[in-house]
Amino acid sequence: MRQNHNILVFGELLIRLSSKTNDFLNNEQGATLYPGGSEANVAASLAHFGKTVSYVTAAPENALTSSALKELSDISVNTTKVLQQGSRLGLYFLLSANGLSNGEVIYDRKYSSFSSLVTGSINWDELMKGHTWFHWSALTPALNGELALVMLEALQAANRNGLKISVDLNYRSRLWDYGKQPIEVMPSLVQYCHVIMGNIWAADKMLGAGIDETLNRSTTSSLYFKVACNSAENIFKTYPNCEHIANTFRFMDNPKHNLFYGTYHTKNDNFISEVLETEEVIDRIGSGDAFMAGLIHGLVDGLPGKQIIERATAAGFRKLFVKGDFGDGSL
Numbered sequence: 001m002r003q004n005h006n007i008l009v010f011g012e013l014l015i016r017l018s019s020k021t022n023d024f025l026n027n028e029q030g031a032t033l034y035p036g037g038s039e040a041n042v043a044a045s046l047a048h049f050g051k052t053v054s055y056v057t058a059a060p061e062n063a064l065t066s067s068a069l070k071e072l073s074d075i076s077v078n079t080t081k082v083l084q085q086g087s088r089l090g091l092y093f094l095l096s097a098n099g100l101s102n103g104e105v106i107y108d109r110k111y112s113s114f115s116s117l118v119t120g121s122i123n124w125d126e127l128m129k130g131h132t133w134f135h136w137s138a139l140t141p142a143l144n145g146e147l148a149l150v151m152l153e154a155l156q157a158a159n160r161n162g163l164k165i166s167v168d169l170n171y172r173s174r175l176w177d178y179g180k181q182p183i184e185v186m187p188s189l190v191q192y193c194h195v196i197m198g199n200i201w202a203a204d205k206m207l208g209a210g211i212d213e214t215l216n217r218s219t220t221s222s223l224y225f226k227v228a229c230n231s232a233e234n235i236f237k238t239y240p241n242c243e244h245i246a247n248t249f250r251f252m253d254n255p256k257h258n259l260f261y262g263t264y265h266t267k268n269d270n271f272i273s274e275v276l277e278t279e280e281v282i283d284r285i286g287s288g289d290a291f292m293a294g295l296i297h298g299l300v301d302g303l304p305g306k307q308i309i310e311r312a313t314a315a316g317f318r319k320l321f322v323k324g325d326f327g328d329g330s331l
Contacts, residue, residue: 005164005300006052008131010154011039011140012114013057013068013082016285016325018094035068036325037090038137038170041286045293045315047077048329051300054078056127058113060087071326081127086113094285107174115143117150124157134158135296137168138198138206141185142175148185155192168292169198169206182206187238195244195299197292200224200231203247209234217251224249225263225272232265243267246295246312248288256281260317262291264309271305273313281320290327291316 014037043055055077059065061084068089069079090109109115128134134154141148158165167190176182186206190196196203204211209231215224232245244266251259261275294315298308311331319327 004052005133006054006131007043007046007133007135007296007300008054008056008081008128008163009039009043009046009135010056011037011137012090012109012112012143013037013040013055013059013065014090014092014109014325015064015068016092016094034324034326035071036092036286038139038168038286038289039135040068040072041289041325041327042135042137042168042293042296043077044072044075044326045290045319045329046296047072047075048327049293049297051297052078054081054131056081056083058083058085058117059089060084060113062089064089075326083113083122086116088112090114105172105174107172109143109175115147118146119149119153122150122153124154125161128157128161128163131161132163133166133296133300134163135166135168135292137170138182138186138202139170139172139175141189142170142172142182144178145180148180148189151189155189159192164195165193166195166197166292166296167193168288169196169202170288171198171202171205183208190242191239192241193239194241195246195295196235196239196242197246197248197295199247199249200228203231203235207235207238209238217253221249221261221272221275225270228263228272229265229270232263232270236265236267244295244299246291246309248291248313248316250287250316252284258284258320260287260313260320262309262313262316264295264305264312266305269305271309273309276313276317278317278320283323284320286322286325286327287316287319289325290319293327294331 294312
């Protein structure tokens with residue numbers, strides 16, 4: 001049954017600096033700035049979908065922050081709860097125009113306002129008031145040990161206040177550099193979650209869900225579906241609060257080609273989407289975040305399982321044709 005939700009999204013606001021061509025270091029045309037960050041991307045897509053959504057982060061009070069937040073507020077994301085403090089906004093550099101050719105990402109996030117958050121600095125119970133859904137991602141506890149504890153505070157408050165909780169198992173090996181592996185941190189956080197999205201590799205890396213190391217690009221979607229079902233079954237057994245699991249499958253054969261599909265699982269049913277394919281990618285960054293937003297969109301609207309995964313996959317696929325980190329809400 002459809003329910004009106006007031007969604008609270010928490011994560012670091014980033015500025016993306018990307019090449020205007022696919023050759024960053026030898027690019028005579030300069031670079032382009034885009035606001036982004038996984039959680040902000042989810043908030044943007046949810047607002048495009050017409051959902052009531054608030055975004056919370058910590059960011060310095062300067063023109064760059066104001067410009068980024070204005071882009072969010074212009075599409076009806078509530079940014080009034082943002083903590084304006086500190087002196088650094090997190091950055092990342094994309095060494096290509098579209099995240100494909102030489103699409104390496106370099107992060108510059110240490111000592112940012114967000115990464116400097118400490119336990120006890122946010123009144124989570126007050127922040128949760130009026131909200132029914134809380135979304136976060138694995139990128140936050142990846143930044144440092146203190147943020148992992150901040151994330152635990154947030155999740156305990158969300159659980160205490162009866163919010164539905166969703167997580168994106170974003171895995172970025174370059175971020176986990178403070179002496180902890182994801183499997184040492186994520187299980188204690190994910191135990192509070194009702195919705196888990198990621199892929200079968202991240203689910204194994206972070207939750208120990210199990211994976212067959214022989215799987216590759218040649219593996220058929222039908223076999224991947226079976227593997228995803230097994231992974232989901234293991235997660236449901238280990239994390240009893242979990243009610244919904246979704247996975248993306250994205251494969252790239254050349255700088256323009258993308259194959260995109262998804263799976264969705266409940267404790268009683270399993271679904272796979274249509275396999276979507278394109279040779280004309282404009283911007284690959286944020287496609288997983290758009291998928292996440294499409295998943296929440298479908299769950300909030302109370303759609304049948306098959307429609308939920310088709311909606312999420314369509315949202316992620318559509319993002320491949322939208323420049324910048326934010327999706328445009330198209331399905």
